Amino acid sequence: MRSSSWSALGNTYVVVEPEGERLDAVRVVELSRDADGVLEVLAASAGRVEIAIWNPDGSQAELSGNGTRIAARWAAERHGGTEIAVVVGERVVRSRVGGDGVVEQHLGTVEVGEPELVDGIGLTPVSVGNPHAVVLGDPDDIVRIGPLLESHPRFPDRTNVQVARVDGPGEVTTRVWERGVGETASSGTSAVAVAAATHAAGDVVVHFPGGDLRVRLEGGRATLFGTAERIP
Numbered sequence: 001m002r003s004s005s006w007s008a009l010g011n012t013y014v015v016v017e018p019e020g021e022r023l024d025a026v027r028v029v030e031l032s033r034d035a036d037g038v039l040e041v042l043a044a045s046a047g048r049v050e051i052a053i054w055n056p057d058g059s060q061a062e063l064s065g066n067g068t069r070i071a072a073r074w075a076a077e078r079h080g081g082t083e084i085a086v087v088v089g090e091r092v093v094r095s096r097v098g099g100d101g102v103v104e105q106h107l108g109t110v111e112v113g114e115p116e117l118v119d120g121i122g123l124t125p126v127s128v129g130n131p132h133a134v135v136l137g138d139p140d141d142i143v144r145i146g147p148l149l150e151s152h153p154r155f156p157d158r159t160n161v162q163v164a165r166v167d168g169p170g171e172v173t174t175r176v177w178e179r180g181v182g183e184t185a186s187s188g189t190s191a192v193a194v195a196a197a198t199h200a201a202g203d204v205v206v207h208f209p210g211g212d213l214r215v216r217l218e219g220g221r222a223t224l225f226g227t228a229e230r231i232p
Contacts (some may be wrong), residue, residue, distance in 0.1 A: 014032065063189055065192060077230070108129065113127075117165055126196055137164075186210035201219075
């Protein structure tokens with residue numbers, strides 16, 4: 001079994017190419033070590049890679065913006081080309097790997113729900129192919145609000161949580177608590193969720209502790225721009 005370690009603005013994954021049987025939750029926990037998750041390569045060829053996204057607790061994620069960006073970089077390095085289709089379940093993330101290391105990803109439709117109160121916490125539910133709860137406030141409150149909302153009965157399948165501060169038009173600062181992981185340095189789908197919850201359209205720069213991601217919102221759909229690199 002071949003593996004390599006990758007980082008997307010401090011959000012780390014182990015890319016694994018199993019030989020024979022697929023991974024299971026027990027093996028994923030062993031492989032994760034200090035990483036934020038495991039990307040299991042199910043099939044790969046020029047211009048296409050199919051993956052399963054595992055959280056370090058052994059649960060699976062429907063989608064990961066950082067994970068699919070890493071998969072695109074991995075596929076470009078392994079098989080060549082710059083146009084990569086990253087397949088996760090029934091979702092296809094069309095990606096373009098730029099010469100400057102920036103990957104452009106078309107993540108598809110973003111659904112923003114109505115604001116609501118959960119145990120006195122105001123939040124906006126957002127779906128980016130996976131669930132998010134965006135809270136406006138002090139990002140440092142993530143250590144309290146994150147675990148509270150992640151496993152709240154309001155979200156029977158658990159949810160990703162962001163506490164965000166709007167710094168101005170097209171600029172947001174946030175911290176994220178990822179479902180099945182805990183706090184991470186950055187998150188691609190969280191960037192999209194925060195941008196969509198705070199802006200109707202246009203380009204939004206989302207500041208994470210690990211660095212910046214750029215989101216473009218057009219007609220209810222999102223394009224994500226960011227980097228990913230192999231860890232030596």
